[in-house]
Amino acid sequence: MTVTNAEDFLAGLVQIRDTAQQRAFISNASGLPSQALVESISTKIRELLPRDPELAQILAETNLYVASLLDQPLAWAHANRSLAQVLYTMRKSTEADSYFEKAVELFEKAQLRGEVGRTLVGQMDNLMYLSRYSEALDLAERARVALEEAQDVSYLSTLEIALGNVYYRLNRYPESLSHYDRAQQLLENTDNTLAHASLASIGLNRAYVLTEMNRFDEAVQSFEITKKHCERHGLALWAAIADRGISQMHFRRGNYSTALRILEQVRRRHVELDDARRVGLCDMDRAEIYLELNLFDDAANIAARAYDIFQRLGNRYEAAKCLTYQGIAYFKTLQDKDAEKALFAAREIFVKEGNDLWVAVVDLWRAQLLTRQQQFSTAQELAQRSAEIFESQQAPARAANARVLSAQSFLELEERTPALREAQKALDRIEGYHAPWVSYQCYNTLGRLKELNGAIDEAEQLYMKAIDQMESLRGNIRLDEMRMSFGRDKYQVYENIVNLKLTKGDARAAFQFVERSKSRTLIDLLEKNLETVWDTGVDDSPRLQRIRKIREELNIFYSRLNDVGTTARPDANTVTQEEIARREQELVELLREVGSEKSGWATLQSMKIPDVEEVQAMLQPDEVMVEYYTIADRVQAFIITRNKFEVARNLTTTSTVRTALKGFTFQLSKFHLQPAYLESHAPMLLKGIQYHLRELHRHLIEPIQEKITRPSLIFVPHHLLHYVPFHALYNGTNYLIDSQAVSRGASASVLKICHEKKIQKTEQDLVLAVADEMTPHINEEVAALRALLPKGLFFVGREAREDKLRRYGPTAGKLHIAAHGIFRADNPMFSSLKLGDSWLNLFDIFNLQLGAELTVLSACETGMSAVWEGDELLGLARGFLYAGTPSLVVSLWTVNDRSTAQLMRRFYEALHRGVSKARALQEAILDVKAAFPHPYHWAPFILMGKS
Numbered sequence: 001m002t003v004t005n006a007e008d009f010l011a012g013l014v015q016i017r018d019t020a021q022q023r024a025f026i027s028n029a030s031g032l033p034s035q036a037l038v039e040s041i042s043t044k045i046r047e048l049l050p051r052d053p054e055l056a057q058i059l060a061e062t063n064l065y066v067a068s069l070l071d072q073p074l075a076w077a078h079a080n081r082s083l084a085q086v087l088y089t090m091r092k093s094t095e096a097d098s099y100f101e102k103a104v105e106l107f108e109k110a111q112l113r114g115e116v117g118r119t120l121v122g123q124m125d126n127l128m129y130l131s132r133y134s135e136a137l138d139l140a141e142r143a144r145v146a147l148e149e150a151q152d153v154s155y156l157s158t159l160e161i162a163l164g165n166v167y168y169r170l171n172r173y174p175e176s177l178s179h180y181d182r183a184q185q186l187l188e189n190t191d192n193t194l195a196h197a198s199l200a201s202i203g204l205n206r207a208y209v210l211t212e213m214n215r216f217d218e219a220v221q222s223f224e225i226t227k228k229h230c231e232r233h234g235l236a237l238w239a240a241i242a243d244r245g246i247s248q249m250h251f252r253r254g255n256y257s258t259a260l261r262i263l264e265q266v267r268r269r270h271v272e273l274d275d276a277r278r279v280g281l282c283d284m285d286r287a288e289i290y291l292e293l294n295l296f297d298d299a300a301n302i303a304a305r306a307y308d309i310f311q312r313l314g315n316r317y318e319a320a321k322c323l324t325y326q327g328i329a330y331f332k333t334l335q336d337k338d339a340e341k342a343l344f345a346a347r348e349i350f351v352k353e354g355n356d357l358w359v360a361v362v363d364l365w366r367a368q369l370l371t372r373q374q375q376f377s378t379a380q381e382l383a384q385r386s387a388e389i390f391e392s393q394q395a396p397a398r399a400a401n402a403r404v405l406s407a408q409s410f411l412e413l414e415e416r417t418p419a420l421r422e423a424q425k426a427l428d429r430i431e432g433y434h435a436p437w438v439s440y441q442c443y444n445t446l447g448r449l450k451e452l453n454g455a456i457d458e459a460e461q462l463y464m465k466a467i468d469q470m471e472s473l474r475g476n477i478r479l480d481e482m483r484m485s486f487g488r489d490k491y492q493v494y495e496n497i498v499n500l501k502l503t504k505g506d507a508r509a510a511f512q513f514v515e516r517s518k519s520r521t522l523i524d525l526l527e528k529n530l531e532t533v534w535d536t537g538v539d540d541s542p543r544l545q546r547i548r549k550i551r552e553e554l555n556i557f558y559s560r561l562n563d564v565g566t567t568a569r570p571d572a573n574t575v576t577q578e579e580i581a582r583r584e585q586e587l588v589e590l591l592r593e594v595g596s597e598k599s600g601w602a603t604l605q606s607m608k609i610p611d612v613e614e615v616q617a618m619l620q621p622d623e624v625m626v627e628y629y630t631i632a633d634r635v636q637a638f639i640i641t642r643n644k645f646e647v648a649r650n651l652t653t654t655s656t657v658r659t660a661l662k663g664f665t666f667q668l669s670k671f672h673l674q675p676a677y678l679e680s681h682a683p684m685l686l687k688g689i690q691y692h693l694r695e696l697h698r699h700l701i702e703p704i705q706e707k708i709t710r711p712s713l714i715f716v717p718h719h720l721l722h723y724v725p726f727h728a729l730y731n732g733t734n735y736l737i738d739s740q741a742v743s744r745g746a747s748a749s750v751l752k753i754c755h756e757k758k759i760q761k762t763e764q765d766l767v768l769a770v771a772d773e774m775t776p777h778i779n780e781e782v783a784a785l786r787a788l789l790p791k792g793l794f795f796v797g798r799e800a801r802e803d804k805l806r807r808y809g810p811t812a813g814k815l816h817i818a819a820h821g822i823f824r825a826d827n828p829m830f831s832s833l834k835l836g837d838s839w840l841n842l843f844d845i846f847n848l849q850l851g852a853e854l855t856v857l858s859a860c861e862t863g864m865s866a867v868w869e870g871d872e873l874l875g876l877a878r879g880f881l882y883a884g885t886p887s888l889v890v891s892l893w894t895v896n897d898r899s900t901a902q903l904m905r906r907f908y909e910a911l912h913r914g915v916s917k918a919r920a921l922q923e924a925i926l927d928v929k930a931a932f933p934h935p936y937h938w939a940p941f942i943l944m945g946k947s
Contacts, residue, residue, distance in 0.1 A: 007040060014044065017058060023065055033069050041059055044059060057314070064079045073110055074110050084100040090314065091129065093126050116146040120139050124143065154187075157183040161180065164176045164183065200226055207223045214553075223242050230242060236272075236273060240270055240273070240278065283306035297333065303325040307323055320358065324362055324365070360402070363383075383403075399429045403442075408445055437470075443493075447462030447466060495630075511645075515747055518747035616643070623641070625641075628718045630654055636650065657724070660699070664693065664725075694730045694732055697729035714745060727942065744942060757886040768804060769818040770835065771797070780898060784904065800819065817835075848880075853887060854885070857888070858904055887945045889942070889943055892940045
């Protein structure tokens with residue numbers, strides 16, 4: 001191989017991915033290296049940088065070696081600049097600086113004015129990343145003179161872009177835009193690939209500036225115009241970058257499904273372009289969104305995939321971010337060892353990078369992990385150290401978060417004085433900031449400390465401040481802020497105030513806070529997933545569209561106050577505070593007006609919390625309502641009848657209930673075994689499950705037995721108790737259902753809505769049934785229903801589609817759906833029900849308009865739910881309740897035999913005789929129980945809502 005043919009020689013050189021081996025390749029070649037080879041290598045480095053920075057760096061170091069063999073100023077100049085560009089791209093700006101300086105000096109000596117100007121522009125960008133803005137601006141005039149002398153219009157536009165970038169970093173947005181405009185004007189009459197790429201860069205940069213100027217619609221428009229420009233001129237890579245920008249705007253606005261859809265398209269394009277780095281960036285974005293959607297397993301898997309890409313490319317910062325996301329996902333799924341491993345690996349990289357801010361972010365998550373492991377002393381030290389870094393980096397909201405965790409760690413260590421000091425510091429850090437997701441934690445922690453010190457009245461005032469702050473939250477706080485809720489969850493303050501009120505003997509006020517907590521959790525959930533829950537369409541009124549727009553903008557403003565890497569800017573933050581206040585006030589006013597347009601959503605937003613007297617008025621004389629509430633590990637019960645209100649304190653512990661529930665679930669799981677085994681072991685299986693139902697009865701029913709003797713029982717569970725099959729609880733002789741009709745409610749507030757729901761009188765019922773291999777007995781069920789619902793509309797098999805539900809659901813008197821349902825334990829919001837060829841999830845169901853007085857879901861696991869933050873019970877059942885049906889019959893587990901068809905037949909027969917829904921279900925259950933004694937067969941169905 002000869003060195004004289006630079007292009008051929010370079011083709012062989014790039015096949016080698018090791019500096020020493022490349023040098024050996026050069027040494028073994030015949031002939032001397034040339035200036036042409038240095039320049040060819042420099043050009044190749046620029047080509048490789050976006051997609052293979054590791055090889056680019058190896059080549060840059062080899063280029064310096066080639067320059068040393070030539071030992072000519074011009075060769076040294078090109079080689080130094082190439083290495084500077086590589087180091088700059090890899091964000092090693094400190095190292096890059098000296099190479100830029102040397103290259104400029106050598107090009108000056110060679111009197112190559114164009115090269116001087118071009119190198120100075122690169123150096124400006126590098127200085128900007130070192131936050132040496134005044135030095136960068138000082139270089140601008142030198143670069144301009146050099147480029148004008150060289151008549152390099154193209155690079156003069158690049159200079160204007162660089163100036164725009166510097167002013168953007170200085171938060172001088174109008175000046176930034178004016179430089180981008182000048183850059184665009186310089187390129188107006190230029191028609192080549194480089195010019196088109198520069199125009200794409202200008203469009204993207206304008207979008208970022210417009211976002212910071214709160215001109216969000218213009219920002220999206222700039223992204224979209226840039227994308228069209230790129231598509232018109234064949235710039236596929238730039239078009240994909242523009243699309244990623246659009247995706248990030250949707251993410252910041254809280255429109256997650258749209259962001260994910262765009263990202264998937266962008267990712268496919270980058271795969272086609274063989275651009276590994278940008279494929280990794282898309283995956284990193286997706287991992288972040290999946291974390292926000294609580295899809296932790298998916299987030300961990302995608303973050304791992306992105307990490308592998310960045311690790312291979314040598315992109316350490318991005319690799320460390322992916323490890324952080326993995327660690328968070330593992331933390332959320334209780335995989336503590338994996339979480340610690342990922343977070344520690346991320347921390348090591350950030351330390352090497354000198355990125356103190358992200359070191360603090362990682363340490364704060366590690367502190368949370370240690371708190372869960374009850375290593376409070378180490379957790380406190382980490383949290384305090386993180387707080388100090390955040391304070392030095394002028395990130396007050398994050399600093400306050402860290403101080404709260406530090407205070408809570410001291411509290412666990414029973415060191416109240418430093419705990420009080422840290423909590424007060426946290427509050428001081430966010431003085432003047434609109435950061436309710438932090439301030440509520442400060443007030444709650446201070447309140448707990450005051451309560452422990454015996455200052456009950458002060459504690460109560462602080463708890464009320466905490467609740468006011470939390471309930472002031474509008475929209476969705478991205479990524480860390482709401483997910484990083486120190487303590488058991490962000491609703492702990494309600495437990496504190498309920499406990500305090502009960503201690504003071506004010507049980508009625510305590511009950512109202514129980515209800516206030518439960519109504520707030522659902523609103524939080526729906527606001528967090530607004531795009532899917534409330535799909536604003538072309539038919540929606542301007543008011544509804546304005547509400548959506550305000551909420552999207554609030555998402556951006558809230559998250560801006562707490563973004564990692566965003567240093568505090570007093571002037572900008574003042575503007576942000578004002579923008580938030582203005583939008584929040586407008587939103588409150590609009591929500592008051594919106595009731596007639598979106599009944600379900602407006603009902604939730606304006607849900608009046610009922611007091612005890614209102615609940616009593618709602619109950620029938622033969623009904624008693626038991627609302628459970630857990631405080632720490634202790635279970636309380638509020639017992640309400642038409643004329644009496646009592647509280648039973650500390651019935652049992654949640655750990656006791658959990659043990660019994662585990663045993664009950666294990667006994668149910670045996671029904672997956674062979675029929676022959678079930679038949680031969682029937683008495684033993686019955687005895688086994690009765691033991692655990694007896695334990696649950698002993699702890700949850702017996703302490704209040706004498707207070708709940710009325711014929712109809714309504715249970716309102718809390719936390720773990722949502723999984724208890726109350727009607728099947730066993731006293732050693734009888735089950736609860738043997739003597740009392742049993743129903744349940746999500747909360748007294750929801751029950752009140754169900755009772756007040758106006759039902760249209762109609763005799764036309766709707767039945768949708770889809771049998772498959774998982775639900776073979778559905779056809780038998782349908783045959784029975786045809787006789788019992790003679791005026792019903794029946795759609796079976798492929799005819800049982802979503803469009804039929806949307807068309808006939810609003811006018812149906814009774815709605816019966818017999819189809820395959822899937823409960824997603826990992827993310828119950830995406831539990832789904834199969835209709836025809838499509839699947840309906842919780843959000844689709846929430847958007848239905850149902851007028852039925854009764855909805856029956858006799859499918860697999862339609863009643864299965866997960867208890868979410870606070871006490872929100874998520875699953876298909878909740879979706880139907882909020883879609884407008886006041887009464888709902890669902891199954892807690894799958895029963896694939898004829899008992900379901902028998903139960904449904906008896907249930908509808910009883911309803912036909914005019915029996916109440918609760919009594920009809922009781923009769924049907926007792927009928928099935930006589931033929932099938934094991935609770936597996938007769939206990940899965942429950943009635944929710946109006947009984």
